[in-house]
Amino acid sequence: MDTSNGKRFNLRRYYSLVSFAFILLIAIALGWISHHFAVAELLSLSEQKNVALATTFRNSLWPQFDQFVRKSYGLSADSLKASPELPILRNHAVSLMRDTDVVKIKLYNLDGVTVFSTDIKQIGQQKRSNGGFQAARIGHVASELTHRDTFDAFEHVIEDRDLASSYLPIQDESGDIVAVFELYSDITRFVQQMEEALFYVVGTVVLLLAALYAVLYAVVARAHRIILRQRQSLEIANSLLDTRVRERTTALVEANRDLSEKIIERRRAEEEAKLLLIEKDAILNNIAEGVAFLCSRTVLTCNQQMEALFGFHEGAFIGKHINRLFGALYRQSGLTRDILVELKQGSIFRRELELARRDGTCFWAELTVRPLAMDMPGGSVWVVSDISERKKAEERMRLAAKVFDNTQEGVTITDRDTQILAVNKAFTEVTGFTEEEVLGMRPSLLQSGRQDRTFYDEMWRSLDQCGQWKGEIWNRRKSGELYPEWLSISTVRNDSGEVSHYVGVFSDITEIKRSQEKVSFLAYHDPLTQLPNRLLFHDRLAQAIQRAEREETMFAVFFIDLDHFKNINDSLGHHVGDRLLKTVAEQMSAQLRKADTIARLGGDEFIVMVEEIDGAHDAALVAEKLTAVFQKPIALEGHELYVTSSVGICLYPLDGADPNTLVRNADAAMYRAKNHGRNQFHFYEQEMTAYAFERLELESAVRKALANEEFFLCYQPLIDLGTRRMSGAEVLVRWNHPEQGVLPPARFISLAEDSGLIVPLGEWVLRTACRQLRAWRDDGFDVPRVAVNISVRQLERKGFAALVAAILDECGLPASSLELELTESVLMETEEAFEVLEELDALGVRLSVDDFGTGYSSLSYLKRLPVHTLKIDRSFIMDVAEHGNNQAIVRAMIAMAKTLGLEAVAEGVESAGQAEFLTGEGCDQAQGYLFGKPVPSDAFRLAWAAAEV
Numbered sequence: 001m002d003t004s005n006g007k008r009f010n011l012r013r014y015y016s017l018v019s020f021a022f023i024l025l026i027a028i029a030l031g032w033i034s035h036h037f038a039v040a041e042l043l044s045l046s047e048q049k050n051v052a053l054a055t056t057f058r059n060s061l062w063p064q065f066d067q068f069v070r071k072s073y074g075l076s077a078d079s080l081k082a083s084p085e086l087p088i089l090r091n092h093a094v095s096l097m098r099d100t101d102v103v104k105i106k107l108y109n110l111d112g113v114t115v116f117s118t119d120i121k122q123i124g125q126q127k128r129s130n131g132g133f134q135a136a137r138i139g140h141v142a143s144e145l146t147h148r149d150t151f152d153a154f155e156h157v158i159e160d161r162d163l164a165s166s167y168l169p170i171q172d173e174s175g176d177i178v179a180v181f182e183l184y185s186d187i188t189r190f191v192q193q194m195e196e197a198l199f200y201v202v203g204t205v206v207l208l209l210a211a212l213y214a215v216l217y218a219v220v221a222r223a224h225r226i227i228l229r230q231r232q233s234l235e236i237a238n239s240l241l242d243t244r245v246r247e248r249t250t251a252l253v254e255a256n257r258d259l260s261e262k263i264i265e266r267r268r269a270e271e272e273a274k275l276l277l278i279e280k281d282a283i284l285n286n287i288a289e290g291v292a293f294l295c296s297r298t299v300l301t302c303n304q305q306m307e308a309l310f311g312f313h314e315g316a317f318i319g320k321h322i323n324r325l326f327g328a329l330y331r332q333s334g335l336t337r338d339i340l341v342e343l344k345q346g347s348i349f350r351r352e353l354e355l356a357r358r359d360g361t362c363f364w365a366e367l368t369v370r371p372l373a374m375d376m377p378g379g380s381v382w383v384v385s386d387i388s389e390r391k392k393a394e395e396r397m398r399l400a401a402k403v404f405d406n407t408q409e410g411v412t413i414t415d416r417d418t419q420i421l422a423v424n425k426a427f428t429e430v431t432g433f434t435e436e437e438v439l440g441m442r443p444s445l446l447q448s449g450r451q452d453r454t455f456y457d458e459m460w461r462s463l464d465q466c467g468q469w470k471g472e473i474w475n476r477r478k479s480g481e482l483y484p485e486w487l488s489i490s491t492v493r494n495d496s497g498e499v500s501h502y503v504g505v506f507s508d509i510t511e512i513k514r515s516q517e518k519v520s521f522l523a524y525h526d527p528l529t530q531l532p533n534r535l536l537f538h539d540r541l542a543q544a545i546q547r548a549e550r551e552e553t554m555f556a557v558f559f560i561d562l563d564h565f566k567n568i569n570d571s572l573g574h575h576v577g578d579r580l581l582k583t584v585a586e587q588m589s590a591q592l593r594k595a596d597t598i599a600r601l602g603g604d605e606f607i608v609m610v611e612e613i614d615g616a617h618d619a620a621l622v623a624e625k626l627t628a629v630f631q632k633p634i635a636l637e638g639h640e641l642y643v644t645s646s647v648g649i650c651l652y653p654l655d656g657a658d659p660n661t662l663v664r665n666a667d668a669a670m671y672r673a674k675n676h677g678r679n680q681f682h683f684y685e686q687e688m689t690a691y692a693f694e695r696l697e698l699e700s701a702v703r704k705a706l707a708n709e710e711f712f713l714c715y716q717p718l719i720d721l722g723t724r725r726m727s728g729a730e731v732l733v734r735w736n737h738p739e740q741g742v743l744p745p746a747r748f749i750s751l752a753e754d755s756g757l758i759v760p761l762g763e764w765v766l767r768t769a770c771r772q773l774r775a776w777r778d779d780g781f782d783v784p785r786v787a788v789n790i791s792v793r794q795l796e797r798k799g800f801a802a803l804v805a806a807i808l809d810e811c812g813l814p815a816s817s818l819e820l821e822l823t824e825s826v827l828m829e830t831e832e833a834f835e836v837l838e839e840l841d842a843l844g845v846r847l848s849v850d851d852f853g854t855g856y857s858s859l860s861y862l863k864r865l866p867v868h869t870l871k872i873d874r875s876f877i878m879d880v881a882e883h884g885n886n887q888a889i890v891r892a893m894i895a896m897a898k899t900l901g902l903e904a905v906a907e908g909v910e911s912a913g914q915a916e917f918l919t920g921e922g923c924d925q926a927q928g929y930l931f932g933k934p935v936p937s938d939a940f941r942l943a944w945a946a947a948e949v
């Protein structure tokens, strides 16, 4: 018998286990129940018996004990034990107990004191809390069974026998309880009898159950055997059935297979026949070529491709004459004849030719005509292949080959093992190797040795991973010469993705490299002198700082500016200026060590860095060497040029710790050298920076002042020395500084010029002066003209003449009302200014040369300028009255002005003597404190309006 989990069910074992467990349980239960009821019964019987005994003993003993108990109250245990009545009472009690089961008698007074006990030790013991005593005290009878070896709850001792004890109340005549009587009987024998009886009962039951178990076991064992037999028969029957079913199934499958094979065989035969037909059609219709079978020039059959090739629909050729098929073909002269000749000879005709489609378009085809003499006399197979694509590919190949041969880049084709398969002409031109010399070799024959292993490893890694590599590489020509090339290598893979070839395309970049070097040289060098430029100088300066910091050394920076270089440019032309710069650069370089750096910053500015000097003294020696270059005249293009230079020196680390500071401070020192009269060198001092900052602050203040209208104009009269009348007014700007009060132009004009602020300031002066003149004139105060100082910066501005014209127009003034004063140096500085002066002259504006005598203007130069007035500088006028040295100079200046047709104006006339001398010498006009100081417009008007102008 199988269970659901496959294990065989054993009925016998199952029964024996289960029934044994049940019988055991029943036996235990029966034992417990019988024992329980037996004990209860025993207790009840013992109690009844003991109570009866106790009652008898109490009734017999009480009359003797009555007085004894009543007296017991308040007595101690010892007093009680020592009581004289006690032995008598005890004898009486013991005599009563004799031949009975009573083993002890006790008597308690109502306080719970054991007044009497046959066991003398217990007399005097306190039993008030005893349960039996308490029950009897209130009139109940209480009993207890104490088994052997158990604890006596009443007596609180472990008994060595089975005892029954009972407490009985003792009442007096009136029924009041006066004492408690207790009696103990030995029930050991009785208990033994009970237990024996119980043992027999339980034993009998167990035996009966065992017998029952055995009988049932026999029945179950028999049933088990029957089941086993039946199961075996069933299994045999099952196995027989299975074998039969298997045999039948096998026979069926085989029969089926035979049938299927026959069916498949038949179908295959049919399919094959069909397939042969389809295959034939498929082959014919799916090959790229057009195929036609002809007999006696008639198409028996042809594939779709043949018709499609010529642009006909399916079936269009069948049964048609060859003319229909190859109408175009027949147009080829002599072709038909050629085909027939070949066919007659039993040969195959094959030719590539251009055929025409139905719509007239042409395509390239290969025509093959094969006779079928054996199988079909007069028959032939015509095969037409469209080879247009192949022709195009051939054309492309031809072109590629042409490109390959004619391309400017060298091309190397190698196999997968990097053996050279082909190179082009450019390869030979660049490397010097012919194709024959390199075929089968490896490109490594060009290796220069300049690239290391890592370079080539990286190249191969890129080729393997990305399929290409590009980069610059140095190779060696056949001549041994090294050259740089830009190489691009590509991996060529076949259809299976395996590398089949490598193609390297390269160009010789020697020339590009040279140009790059040139460009990079130009980026860091001055093209004129070939000296390092500012960028490179700053770079070297930064490196020098690092070195000096590391080695704790000192170095010097020299800022060199040529004095009046502009004059040479303007007067002798830029080409002379350039040559001078080159010569000076070479001569200065010659004075320096190789380790020193000389750079041109631009214009006529040079900068030199001399490392590892011991201090200012060393630097001064170098500066002397540099300035010594300029001591001798420089001969250029027939001129002997005397050039001087101003040199500013600063020292690292004393005067600056970074390139910008060092250059700036050397520049500041150079300016100091210039301000001190040029042609000298000057060391940097701390105050120069302070001065530079001051100038910066001032510059921003000037900017604000312009916006806040803090500037105002003063006017100083110009006097006609002949008539002593006011002939005009020079306009002089002042700055009403909010904190420092009124500031003279010397404090801010040069700064405004440097910063470019002079342009808006100058325009404001010009416009305000013209407006003032307009206002005066409108007011009846006819000032002949105003003379306005103009800075070179204004003149350089495009459209200055137009601006002047616009302002004059705006104010409605004729141009002759305005005189523009330009310093001699301004006029000398700008060649461009010349054109502007011409424009101003054309406008009709008067021009005067201010501070005449302080510059270097030559007579010839002045003659070219469209000026009208020469203003002799104040420094010459100062001592003319005292017959000083300047008398002759002033006389000559006045004479020169006359010669040039110009008016002469003397500046700074402070005394009548000066005025007299000037008048005597024919000077036209004068200006100075003698006639009037510069004053604001109102004061000027007040002073001169009343005078006869």
Ligand SMILES: Nc1nc2c(ncn2[C@@H]2O[C@H](COP(=O)(O)O[C@H]3[C@@H](O)[C@H](n4cnc5c(=O)[nH]c(N)nc54)O[C@@H]3COP(=O)(O)O)[C@@H](O)[C@H]2O)c(=O)[nH]1
Pocket (backbone or CB within 6 Å): 716, 730, 731, 732, 733, 744, 745, 746, 749, 762, 765, 789, 790, 791, 850, 851, 871, 874, 907, 908, 909, 910, 927, 928, 929, 930, 934
């Ligand atoms: N581009 C501009 N430059 C201007 C402008 N305003 C003035 N300036 C230039 O500032 C120079 C100084 O001018 P200033 O301090 O006003 O001095 C002038 C006179 O006050 C002074 N002067 C005149 N007479 C005497 C004299 O008898 N004694 C004496 N010690 N000084 C005298 O000379 C200055 C005028 O000289 P000049 O211009 O050469 O005629 C000034 O020279 C201008 O260059 C301006 O708006 N734009």
